[in-house]
Amino acid sequence: MQVGIVGTGTVGRTLAQGFIQKGHDVVIGTRDVEALMARAEGDAMGNPPFAQWKAEHPEIGLTTQADAMAHGEIVVNATDGEGSEAALSAGGEHLTGTIVLDASNPIDHASGWPPSLFVANTDSLGERLQAAFPQARFVKVWNTMTAALMTDPGAIAGGDHTIPLCGNDAGAKAEVAAILESFGWRDILDLGDITAARAMEAHLLIWLRELGALDTAMFNTKVVR
């Protein structure tokens, strides 16, 4: 499958590696390819300079945001929430009928630590993106956990935990569920239409407190019943 990932941070890199390991044809899109490859420093998350990471993963393509969206039979939004709409606008014309796996969170970076959300409770980033790009089929997924678990649930507890998703398009959710199963996810919980993004994004507030209590990001929720 052709996968276009928008976003070059931890989430974008980790998902690119996950999809490549399953034999998919993966490109990552960025605003300015030359600038990214020329950057000598790593990013704020402690990742190495992109060029160094790219050299270690020559099979992953690097292109513009628009070209990545054009490439993708499915597109992944792995951008920071504050920049998601602008990033997807770069190639919105390529999203007609396309499934967009939206891993973003509406983190308000000006709010201190732990951060609050710039949209919450009665609205969500997921809804805003679906409204901004009605031609796309958004599925909110992966935003509730650390990147290292997204395509490798078996990294903790033998994979015995839960991944939620939501979106307006049942067919898109079924396709995403099949992708998740290919990565080893067994408990995939459909929380409903895209308004459930209010819940999935609010989970970040809980996740950040759990992170503080546990002192590791290698945890996830299992919905026990």
Place this chain on the structure above:
Amino acid sequence: MQVGIVGTGTVGRTLAQGFIQKGHDVVIGTRDVEALMARAEGDAMGNPPFAQWKAEHPEIGLTTQADAMAHGEIVVNATDGEGSEAALSAGGEHLTGTIVLDASNPIDHASGWPPSLFVANTDSLGERLQAAFPQARFVKVWNTMTAALMTDPGAIAGGDHTIPLCGNDAGAKAEVAAILESFGWRDILDLGDITAARAMEAHLLIWLRELGALDTAMFNTKVVR
């Protein structure tokens, strides 16, 4: 231990039964005892009329909100979030140094289904109550699950799931943790000071979507790590 419970709905009744079963001295407080006992109908949650429930549990006392707070070595806030501050104001002078186990959620009942919260993200009901009653030692707990699990975690999955709590007073949290352990809770997760109520109350948004997906309230979160 003397336990004063404020609130006569599902949560108040279920917690009263749970504490009684452990041998505690429990009274429930209500605004108007005579009116409650005279009410012929059940409540909106499908509970039987209070007088009928009370007759089946003669060992549980019924009194005013103020007297219940005076009675309690610990006090439980089992009121609806919209009425919590008014209810606790009835006996605020009895809360000096008292641990208040706050099980309330800030449900905006005017917001439709699933409801949104009347305070969220950058503030919380837990913080508002702690600020309104600075003489009390609030511990947010139990608001993240259905009443039937609060004092009976073993009702699902052999009790192998997680209960979070938060509050400003470490001693109060330790006492609450001991109470939870007496009910069989084994994974008690301290999420920090009372500002973590923003996270614990936002969990209601997730819980309601999970309720919709699972078609049962008998579920809870296990924080897998």
